[in-house]
Structure formats: structure tokens, C-alpha cells
Amino acid sequence: MGGTDDSSIKKQLFDPFEGIVKYSTAKYLFHLSVDVPLNKEDFPLKCIGIDTKLADSYKEWEKTKTPHLVDLVKSNEKPQIQSVYIKLSGKEDKLGEKLKDLDDNFGTDRIKRIWSNIWDYIWGGTLEDNKKFENFNKVLLAKIYDERKTKIGTPYVFQRKYKGGIVQTDIELANDIDLLYRKAYREYLSKDKSIELINVKGIDFKEFQTNLIAKCVELLQSISFHQNRFKHLDTLGEFYETVIRSAFKQTKGLFLTHPNIVLFILSVLDIEELVKEKLKNPDEDNRYRLPFVIDPSCGTGTFLVLYMQYVQKYIERNHKKISGGDEDISDFIERNMLDKHAFKWVIDYVHGLDNEPVLATACQINMILHGDGSTNIYNADGLDDFNEYSKMEVIGAVNILSSNISEPKCYYSKKSLNKFDIIISNPPFSVNINKNDLQNNFEITGKSEAYFLERWYQLLKPGGRIGVVLPESFFSVEEEVERRIFLYTHFNIKAIVSLPNHAFQPHTTTSTSLLFASKKTTKEEEVFNELWQHFSVEFDKKYNKITENIPSGRESIDFNIKNRNDVKSIFKILHKIEELSNKVFGAGFVVLPYYEDKFLFDEDNFNKIKKSIRDTIASIKNRWILHQVSLKPKHIFYNFSIDEIGYKAGKKGSKDKPNDLMSIFGSDGKKLYNIKYSHTWDTIDTNDKETVLGLIKDLRLWQ
Amino acid sequence: MAIVLEKNSIDYISNFSPIRCDTHFKYNIKQADKFFSNTKIIWVSLGSVLGEIQNGMNISTEYYSMEKTDILYLSVSQIKEYGLIDKNQNFLTEDTRYLKNFFELGPNMVIITRSGTIGVGLSTNHPSFNFDENTYVASGFVITAKIKEGFSANVIANYINLFDVQKYLTAMAAGACQKNIAQPTIQNLPIPEVLLTTKTSFDKYFSEYEKESLKIIGSLNKLEKRLVELKNDISNSIKNKIFEFYK
Numbered sequence: 001m002g003g004t005d006d007s008s009i010k011k012q013l014f015d016p017f018e019g020i021v022k023y024s025t026a027k028y029l030f031h032l033s034v035d036v037p038l039n040k041e042d043f044p045l046k047c048i049g050i051d052t053k054l055a056d057s058y059k060e061w062e063k064t065k066t067p068h069l070v071d072l073v074k075s076n077e078k079p080q081i082q083s084v085y086i087k088l089s090g091k092e093d094k095l096g097e098k099l100k101d102l103d104d105n106f107g108t109d110r111i112k113r114i115w116s117n118i119w120d121y122i123w124g125g126t127l128e129d130n131k132k133f134e135n136f137n138k139v140l141l142a143k144i145y146d147e148r149k150t151k152i153g154t155p156y157v158f159q160r161k162y163k164g165g166i167v168q169t170d171i172e173l174a175n176d177i178d179l180l181y182r183k184a185y186r187e188y189l190s191k192d193k194s195i196e197l198i199n200v201k202g203i204d205f206k207e208f209q210t211n212l213i214a215k216c217v218e219l220l221q222s223i224s225f226h227q228n229r230f231k232h233l234d235t236l237g238e239f240y241e242t243v244i245r246s247a248f249k250q251t252k253g254l255f256l257t258h259p260n261i262v263l264f265i266l267s268v269l270d271i272e273e274l275v276k277e278k279l280k281n282p283d284e285d286n287r288y289r290l291p292f293v294i295d296p297s298c299g300t301g302t303f304l305v306l307y308m309q310y311v312q313k314y315i316e317r318n319h320k321k322i323s324g325g326d327e328d329i330s331d332f333i334e335r336n337m338l339d340k341h342a343f344k345w346v347i348d349y350v351h352g353l354d355n356e357p358v359l360a361t362a363c364q365i366n367m368i369l370h371g372d373g374s375t376n377i378y379n380a381d382g383l384d385d386f387n388e389y390s391k392m393e394v395i396g397a398v399n400i401l402s403s404n405i406s407e408p409k410c411y412y413s414k415k416s417l418n419k420f421d422i423i424i425s426n427p428p429f430s431v432n433i434n435k436n437d438l439q440n441n442f443e444i445t446g447k448s449e450a451y452f453l454e455r456w457y458q459l460l461k462p463g464g465r466i467g468v469v470l471p472e473s474f475f476s477v478e479e480e481v482e483r484r485i486f487l488y489t490h491f492n493i494k495a496i497v498s499l500p501n502h503a504f505q506p507h508t509t510t511s512t513s514l515l516f517a518s519k520k521t522t523k524e525e526e527v528f529n530e531l532w533q534h535f536s537v538e539f540d541k542k543y544n545k546i547t548e549n550i551p552s553g554r555e556s557i558d559f560n561i562k563n564r565n566d567v568k569s570i571f572k573i574l575h576k577i578e579e580l581s582n583k584v585f586g587a588g589f590v591v592l593p594y595y596e597d598k599f600l601f602d603e604d605n606f607n608k609i610k611k612s613i614r615d616t617i618a619s620i621k622n623r624w625i626l627h628q629v630s631l632k633p634k635h636i637f638y639n640f641s642i643d644e645i646g647y648k649a650g651k652k653g654s655k656d657k658p659n660d661l662m663s664i665f666g667s668d669g670k671k672l673y674n675i676k677y678s679h680t681w682d683t684i685d686t687n688d689k690e691t692v693l694g695l696i697k698d699l700r701l702w703q
Numbered sequence: 704m705a706i707v708l709e710k711n712s713i714d715y716i717s718n719f720s721p722i723r724c725d726t727h728f729k730y731n732i733k734q735a736d737k738f739f740s741n742t743k744i745i746w747v748s749l750g751s752v753l754g755e756i757q758n759g760m761n762i763s764t765e766y767y768s769m770e771k772t773d774i775l776y777l778s779v780s781q782i783k784e785y786g787l788i789d790k791n792q793n794f795l796t797e798d799t800r801y802l803k804n805f806f807e808l809g810p811n812m813v814i815i816t817r818s819g820t821i822g823v824g825l826s827t828n829h830p831s832f833n834f835d836e837n838t839y840v841a842s843g844f845v846i847t848a849k850i851k852e853g854f855s856a857n858v859i860a861n862y863i864n865l866f867d868v869q870k871y872l873t874a875m876a877a878g879a880c881q882k883n884i885a886q887p888t889i890q891n892l893p894i895p896e897v898l899l900t901t902k903t904s905f906d907k908y909f910s911e912y913e914k915e916s917l918k919i920i921g922s923l924n925k926l927e928k929r930l931v932e933l934k935n936d937i938s939n940s941i942k943n944k945i946f947e948f949y950k
Contacts, residue, residue: 430879471879472725472727472877472879473877473878473879475723475724475725476721476723476725476727476728476877477721477877477878478721478877478885478887481721481722484722484723484724485722487724488713488722488724493713493724496724496725496726497726498707498725498726498727501880509880510879510880511878511879511880511882513725513726578745582742586742587740587741587742587743587744588718588739588740588742588746588893589718591746591747591748591891591893592747592748593747593748593750593751594747594748594751594752594894594896594899595751598853620720623717623720623722624717626713626717626722627713627714627717627718630712630713630714630717631714634712634714635712635713635714636710636711636712637711637712637713637724638708638709638710638711639707639708639709639711639724639725639726639729639730640706640707640708640709640726641706641707641726641727641730642705642706642707643705660705660706690706691706692706695706695708
């Protein structure tokens with residue numbers, strides 16, 4: 001029992017074969033081992049067979065360590081040699097003809113065909129089903145783990161094998177894949193690396209039947225995701241994008257952001273400058289040298305995956321220029337960002353949260369596929385109390401989400417974290433959340449996106465930046481005005497880019513905009529707060545000055561229509577109020593109601609008139625204060641609106657379109673429109689004034 | 704490819720009631736802000752002279768009549784600044800009258816398109832309405848308001864159709880998917896007091912415009928009729944040529 005290693009092959013097979021006469025005529029040598037069974041029916045038997053004609057000594061076999069057959073032999077019969085996928089070193093010259101490695105030479109067309117077959121078989125004729133998506137993720141993770149962990153000369157587990165010439169049943173195969181997944185979970189996803197495999201929640205055979213698992217294996221077993229020679233494709237990343245976008249049911253305000261939009265957000269945020277700045281000016285203890293980034297509603301991780309690739313690409317191309325001979329910087333880059341240490345930095349600087357377990361897992365897988373093997377992605381509510389995050393088992397050195405929580409300040413009444421330099425996110429829109437739970441932690445009330453706005457504020461360092469997607473209604477409708485005042489109070493808006501309403505089609509036609517802003521510095525917050533208090537008092541004085549001109553009782557007022565020009569006439573009094581309002585608040589700020597003569601000169605209506613005037617003036621309070629405060633100093637930002645974003649998706653697929661957001665080029669120098677997958681883009685033209693990015697760069701938003 | 708770029712600021716947007724910072728608002732409001740920020744004008748809210756205000760009716764297609772009836776269902780495309788047009792007109796069955804929320808337009812009302820082509824105002828006193836022969840029902844994409852006694856629906860509709868006011872209303876449109884204006888936007892619409900107090904002179908002024916516009920519409924109708932005749936003539940002529948060829 002137990003695993004197979006080289007010493008057991010030597011001791012148990014070749015030592016007797018070479019040293020003991022009665023075994024020396026054996027035609028085949030077999031080594032059997034059994035993995036940990038997860039249930040009574042499961043018996044994960046592994047078999048390595050060696051043809052002694054091909055390797056007659058351990059020394060000979062050691063050259064490639066490749067078995068010649070991987071099936072059991074029935075007693076006294078020649079083994080039936082079946083085709084089997086086995087990890088090869090490439091140096092093998094004596095091999096059974098049916099042993100081969102995975103196919104690593106194929107293009108996107110094959111990927112599309114495979115996905116189409118899987119889709120038809122698993123999802124065909126039904127609506128998307130997130131349970132299927134969740135379990136398919138597990139099968140996929142099993143495949144990734146198998147490709148990565150299988151040793152050279154060992155058959156892959158992720159394939160339908162034979163036992164005694166008889167092909168594995170679906171249940172046997174499904175058990176093998178389930179075991180693989182559990183190992184993968186422990187290695188990649190679990191914060192507790194000592195968890196027993198039996199305690200890992202495996203593939204649910206009721207939700208995802210064994211015949212579906214077997215079909216997935218049949219379709220995927222022959223190809224290599226890990227290695228691909230064709231056009232340097234990030235095959236698995238590409239495949240997974242397709243899986244996520246077609247198999248994950250996008251509802252309840254959760255819609256995946258197209259890579260075109262994410263890449264644009266990253267480019268506008270001037271990530272390069274921030275990275276350079278942090279590398280050159282680390283934190284006081286010299287420990288942290290890159291921006292801290294978080295997406296508190298990370299979904300499947302498009303923002304974070306593209307972020308880490310964006311930064312990695314920038315560093316790989318510019319590290320010498322950035323370090324400029326500074327050994328501390330180049331040492332940090334070498335140890336965390338280059339060659340075999342590529343993406344190592346992600347563990348300390350990139351964080352993600354998602355409340356949906358299936359999305360958090362998908363995000364983790366997505367990150368693993370794109371180079372980060374130890375992610376800070378947590379299945380946790382992005383709006384939770386910060387103390388709740390202390391319960392999470394983290395991978396990095398410090399649980400950044402629950403340490404050094406800052407107490408309320410004079411300008412903000414709730415706790416903050418003040419840790420992150422950048423927030424990139426597309427929060428769930430208009431999702432109902434339990435408001436009672438949030439009262440203690442948020443000033444804002446409203447829809448889910450409003451809570452996320454405040455959470456971004458809490459997470460950011462003073463001066464930190466956001467590049468986020470929000471529903472356009474957030475910026476425009478009357479009901480959101482209080483939330484907008486929070487935005488104006490605590491952030492400096494840099495730009496708002498209104499996207500066409502096909503940006504998230506075919507899933508939703510909701511109009512969206514991109515918001516770029518920075519959290520105000522402590523000084524700015526203090527000044528703003530001080531001015532707000534000052535003008536609040538001013539407003540009250542002005543309000544009183546106007547309303548005290550309305551007599552408290554009707555006795556002193558003349559309601560005779562014939563005396564309308566008399567000083568005591570109600571008509572004259574209202575006229576005076578009107579003039580005073582315009583003088584005190586500025587013309588246009590107060591639009592008083594119009595009273596027709598019949599109503600105005602009826603003294604029974606006096607109390608109604610008085611109340612409506614007071615209410616009208618009181619209703620402008622916050623707006624007038626904001627107006628005064630924002631003049632000192634005047635804060636400029638930019639609005640953009642565009643028609644085209646490089647794609648237009650419908651129910652039957654996506655068409656390439658011009659891209660007003662930015663000009664992107666592939667490694668062959670050709671302009672790209674629809675950036676589906678991260679590895680296909682090479683450069684971004686930041687000087688193209690025909691694009692929003694070019695115009696924004698010219699405006700130097702962040703300076 | 705069209706990119707809209709607008710320079711904006713918090714102090715600018717706080718001049719307007721919903722303190723909106725979206726691009727749509729900034730782009731449209733800037734075309735009207737000179738008029739609305741005129742400090743010499745005494746502004747009052749339009750709501751002061753509006754009586755009952757409500758949206759039109761959303762009527763299911765089962766109430767549509769295949770034949771011409773005397774109940775006309777006015778969609779946004781039929782409501783123009785210069786009167787009703789009768790293209791692609793929908794007629795409703797008599798059963799519509801028994802709907803619980805049925806209401807018909809009457810004289811001295813103003814109707815304003817709230818979605819689609821936003822902010823077109825039309826007075827029901829316009830000659831293109833014929834209340835003696837027809838019943839008019841407004842669609843749900845239209846706001847309808849009764850004008851208080853003593854005020855002119857004609858003046859108010861024409862005010863709404865001023866370029867600046869239309870831009871203002873377009874700017875005020877908002878919505879998660881399709882943009883539209885809501886009743887409070889109409890009620891809070893600033894209107895120069897002078898239009899209400901000295902309405903007679905404006906009424907006269909707008910009547911002249913109406914007379915001229917009707918003349919032009921008459922000419923257009925004549926030309927359109929002539930166009931149809933021309934089409935018939937040319938069709939017949941080509942047909943005759945074909946017949947001659949195969950004779």
C-alpha cells in the first residue's frame with residue numbers, strides 16, 4: 001500500500017529481477033500501489049509495468065523512469081497493452097508504442113471544439129446551472145493538479161484507464177477524479193494544509209453525475225493545459241475564461257466584466273507609476289514595496305488576474321530602468337517578480353473577497369491558472385465587520401484585513417482599515433442585503449453598490465485610488481443623491497466614463513459608468529469637514545434671515561387683492577422673500593412655488609404657504625453647502641461618453657467592434673479590438689488621442 | 704467613433720438640484736445653463752400651475768383595434784411640437800373604456816413625452832386635437848397634466864418646447880436602462896414667472912407661431928400627397944414601357 005517511488009521500483013522489482021535467479025526470466029515486472037480510498041467502493045489502484053526486453057536493469061530503466069505498460073496482467077497471459085497518457089521527459093527511445101504524453105500542440109479552435117462538446121453534453125438544452133459550474137470547476141482543478149504533480153515517467157491519473165484489460169467504469173473513474181480534486185483543494189485552496197482528504201468536500205456525484213465526470217475526462221484527458229507550444233497561448237486561462245463566461249449563470253446583480261473594460265481601468269489608474277513609486281519609496285520599515293490591491297467583490301477574478309499580469313508584464317519589461325542600479329530595488333524585484341519568482345509578490349499585495357463560495361473558488365482557480373499558486377482570495381462577505389476577517393486563515397504573513405483597524409474620526413463616524421493603495425472592482429448592483437447587520441459599520445444606507453462605495457473608502461489609504469464599475473443610475477437618479485454626497489465628501493473624482501449599454505449584454509442592458517477617484521487625504525478631509533460645519537451654520541443663519549420675514553401670524557398681513565402693492569400685502573411679502581432668497585443664496589438656488597391669486601389672497605392658506613416656503617428653502621441645504629465648500633478649492637473632473645468598446649455581445653456570440661476606450665496591439669503589431677484573453681495583448685498606445693485613454697493621459701488625472 | 708469629453712466640477716453640478724455627475728447630464732445641461740442661471744429672471748416651479756399630473760396608460764395589445772375607432776392611443780412618435788401626427792396610429796377598442804384606470808385627455812391639458820424622444824410638450828388645445836369626434840388616450844411613456852384654471856396649456860407646452868427647456872429636460876432624464884423623466888422633474892421645472900403672470904401676450908405670440916406652423920404642415924401634407932401621385936405616375940409609366948416591350 002502507498003505511493004510509488006523510485007526506491008520501491010528498485011527494491012521491489014529490479015533487485016529481485018537482477019539478483020535472484022528464479023525471477024530473472026520474468027518478462028514483465030509490475031508494481032502495484034493503492035492510494036487512500038475515500039469510500040468502501042473506491043479502490044484507487046495504480047500499476048506500473050516494465051517490459052524487461054526494453055529495460056533489463058534498474059540502471060537502464062532509470063534513464064527515463066517510464067513504465068512500458070500501466071495495466072494489470074491476468075495470470076499467465078501476455079498483458080494487453082492499452083493506450084495510456086504518461087508524463088515523458090522527451091528523452092525516451094524505448095517505449096511501448098501506446099504510451100504517449102499529452103498533446104501540447106493545438107490552437108484555439110480545438111479549445112473551442114472541446115468546450116463546445118463539454119457544453120453540449122453537460123449544459124446542453126438547459127439553462128446555466130451554478131451547481132454544475134461549481135462541480136465542473138472541481139474536475140478542472142483535478143486536471144490542473146494532475147498535470148502539475150504527475151512525475152515524469154508516471155501515468156496521468158486524469159484519464160480513463162484499464163484494469164486487467166477492462167476499461168474503468170464511470171464510478172471508478174469519478175472516484176479517481178474526486179480524489180485528485182481533494183488533493184488539489186488541500187494543496188491550492190485550503191488554508192489548512194493538514195486537512196484530511198476525507199474532510200474535504202469533494203465532487204457531488206448527485207449534482208454532477210459520474211457519467212458527466214467521465215465525459216469531461218474523455219474530452220480533456222488528451223490535451224495539455226500546462227504546456228502549449230502553439231503561439232505561446234495561455235491555454236488553460238483561455239479555456240477557463242470561456243467556461244466562466246458561458247457556464248456561470250450571471251444573475252442577481254452579478255455580471256462579469258469584460259477584459260477590455262478591466263484593462264482600460266488598469267491603464268487609467270496609472271498602475272505603472274504607482275508600482276515605480278512604491279518600489280522606490282517603500283513603507284517605513286522597508287518591507288512593502290508594491291501597492292496593496294483589493295477587489296472586495298472579486299467574482300471570478302478578472303480584475304485581479306489582469307492586474308497581476310499587467311504588473312508582471314510591466315516589471316519584466318522595465319525592471320532595469322526602474323531599479324536604476326539601486327540594489328535594494330533590484331534585489332526585491334529578483335526575489336519576488338522575475339523568472340521562477342514571477343508572481344511571488346502576489347501573495348503579499350493582491351487580495352480578493354467574494355461572498356459566493358462558487359465565485360471565490362472560481363477566482364482562486366483563475367488566479368492559480370494565471371501563475372499565482374497561493375492566493376489571498378477568501379470566501380467572505382466584502383461588507384463584513386472587519387473583526388470578522390480575523391477568523392480567516394490567511395496565507396500571507398499578516399492578516400491585513402483585520403489588523404490596525406482605525407477608529408472613527410471627526411470627519412467619518414465609522415471604523416476604517418486605510419490599508420490599500422488601489423481598489424479595482426465591479427460590485428453587485430441593486431442586490432438586497434441585510435441592512436440591520438450593516439448599521440454599525442456604515443454611514444450610508446441604500447443599494448449594494450452604495451455600501452461598497454463606503455467599504456472602498458474604509459479599505460483605502462488616504463490618497464488611494466479606485467477604478468470601479470457602477471450603475472449609471474448611481475450618478476444620476478434623485479434617490480442616490482445622499483450617496484453621491486458621500487462620494488463628493490470623501491473622494492476626489494478624477495473621471496467618469498459612461499459606457500454604452502451593450503457593455504454587459506447579453507446578460508443585462510443596465511447602463512454603467514466607470515468611476516476613477518482618489519480618497520481624500522486626511523488634511524483634505526479635515527478642511528472639507530471644517531468648511532462643511534462652517535457653511536452649515538451659515539445656511540441656518542440665512543434660512544432664519546429669510547424665514548423671519550414671513551410674519552408668524554396672519555393678523556399683520558393684508559390679504560386684500562386690491563392692496564397687492566401695499567407693504568403689508570401677502571403679495572409684497574412673498575416678493576420680498578423671493579428677492580431675499582436670490583440675494584442670499586444666489587439666483588436659481590431656490591425656486592419657490594408659484595401661488596395663483598385666488599390661493600394667495602385667501603388667508604386660510606397662509607399656513608400652507610408658510611410651510612411650503614420653509615420646506616423649499618430647507619431642501620437646498622446640503623446642495624448649497626456642497627456648492628460653497630467645493631469652491632474652496634474648486635475641484636475639476638472629467639466626463640466621458642463613448643459608443644464603442646471593442647465588442648458587442650449577443651446571445652449568439654460576440655462581434656469585434658472599434659474600441660473608443662483604448663488602442664491595444666498584439667505581439668505581431670496588429671491592433672486588437674476584443675481582448676478576450678490576457679496573453680494576447682502586448683502593448684497599449686497611451687498617446688492615441690482618438691481614444692479615451694489617450695485623452696485621459698493627456699489630462700494627467702492623478703497629478 | 705464619437706467620444707464626448709466634458710470638463711466638470713462639483714461646484715458646477717451643485718447648481719442643479721439632483722447634484723448629478725454623470726456625463727449625460729453635463730453634456731445636455733451645459734446647453735441650457737445660461738438660460739436657467741439668468742439671475743434677472745424670477746423663477747417659479749411649474750408644479751405651481753399644474754393640477755392633476757399622471758403618466759399615461761400602458762394598454763395591453765389585446766385592446767388594440769385592427770379597424771379605425773374613435774379612441775386614439777397616442778404614443779411618443781405621434782406627439783410633435785407642432786401637433787399630433789397620424790402616422791402609425793393605434794386605435795383602441797371600446798372595451799378600453801371599462802378598464803379600471805382608464806382616463807382620457809381633455810382640453811387645457813399639457814402632455815409631455817417622458818421616454819424615447821424626451822421632453823416634447825403639446826397642448827391638448829392644439830387644433831390637431833378633435834375632441835368632438837375622438838377620444839384620446841396617452842401611452843405610458845407620456846406625462847399628462849391638467850393646467851389650473853386661469854393658465855394657458857398652450858403657453859406651458861410652448862415653453863417646454865423651447866430649445867433650452869428641452870435640453871434641460873433631456874439632461875434631467877435618468878434611469879437604470881432607458882432614460883426617462885419623472886413627474887417631479889416636470890413639477891420642479893423652473894419657469895419664468897412672467898410667463899404665468901402676463902400669459903396673454905405670450906399666448907398671442909405662441910398663437911402666431913402655431914398659425915405659421917399649421918400653414919407649413921398644410922404645405923407638407925400637400926407635397927406629400929403630390930409625392931404619392933408622382934410615385935403612382937412613374938409606376939404606371941414603367942409598367943406601360945414593360946407592356947410595350949413584350950407586345
